Amino acid sequence: MNRLYRTFVVSVESGTLVRAAAALHVTQPTVTRQLQQLEAEFHQPLFERTGGRLVLTRSGEVVYRTAKRLLALDDKLREELNSLANPEAGTVYIGAGVTPAIHLLPGAFAMYRNLHPGVTFHLRTGSSSDVDAMLSAREIDIGIVTTVNPERADLVAKPLYKDDLLLVAPPSHALSTRSAITVSDLQGYPIIVMQAGSGLRRLVEDLLESRGVQLLPALEVDSLEAINRLVQFGFGISFLPRSCVRDDLDAGRLAVIRLMDEPPASRTITMVYRAQGSLPANAERFAEELPRLF
Structure with missing residues (x-):
C-alpha cells in the first residue's frame, strides 16, 4: 500500500500524470494503473479528471491527508532502522550503577565519542537489580553492574574493571597515622556502611566476621558518594571502591588505612x-571497544 500511497501523493502534488510519472521515474500508464488500484481498494473515486489536471474529490482529500502522515511515519521508521544498522550513528542505551556512572563511564563515553562522533548515549542509573530489570524489559542495550544475576543464563557477562575496596578515613583520624593495622584493630571504631542487602555491605560484614570483629554501624546509607562525604566530615571510617575515592585521595581529603592481615577485597565492574x-x-561496536576504554 505504501507504494500506492506514494504514487497518489506525488500525483496530487505534481498536478498531472505526466509530471507524476517523471517524478517517480515510471511510465504514465504505470501511474494511472496504480491510482486505479488505490480507488478500487477504497471503492471510491479519488480524482475528478478535468482538463488534464487532477482535482481531488472529498474522499481524495481525506486519503491525501492520511497518506502524507503514513508516508512520513514510514520514512521515519526507515531512518531509525537504518541507524540501527549503522555502527557510527544513533543512540546507545546504557544502564549502570551510580558509581560506574559517575566515576568510570564519563571518561569512556568521551573517548568513544572522539572516535565515533555520530554516536550518542542515553544513560540510566540504578542498582544491579534495577539494571537487570531494564535489560529484561529491553529498555537498555547494555548494563554495567557490580553484581551479575546468577539466574540470568540468557546474559553475556564480560568483566571490565577490578575495583579494589579501600578502608578510608579522614587524614586526621587516629588510624590514618599508623603504617598498618589488623582487622581486629577496627573493633570499637564506628563504620559507615551501605544499607543491608547490598553486595558491598555483605563484603564488609564477611571481612569483619572472619576476624571476630563486631560491626558498629555509625550510619547506614544507600549512596557511596554520601558515605564518601560523611567519612570526610569525620562521622566514621568506611570501605569504599577505589574508583569512588581516587580523586579525594589524590586531593588529600581522604587517607587509606592499610590492613596488614587481609588481602584487598574488590568488586568487579561487569x-x-x-x-x-x-x-x-x-x-555492538561500543560493547566491543568498552573493555579497552576501561
Missing part, C-alpha cells in the same frame, strides 16, 4: 547484555 537477539550495530 558489562552485561542479552545473548539472544542481536544488539543494534552501534551498541
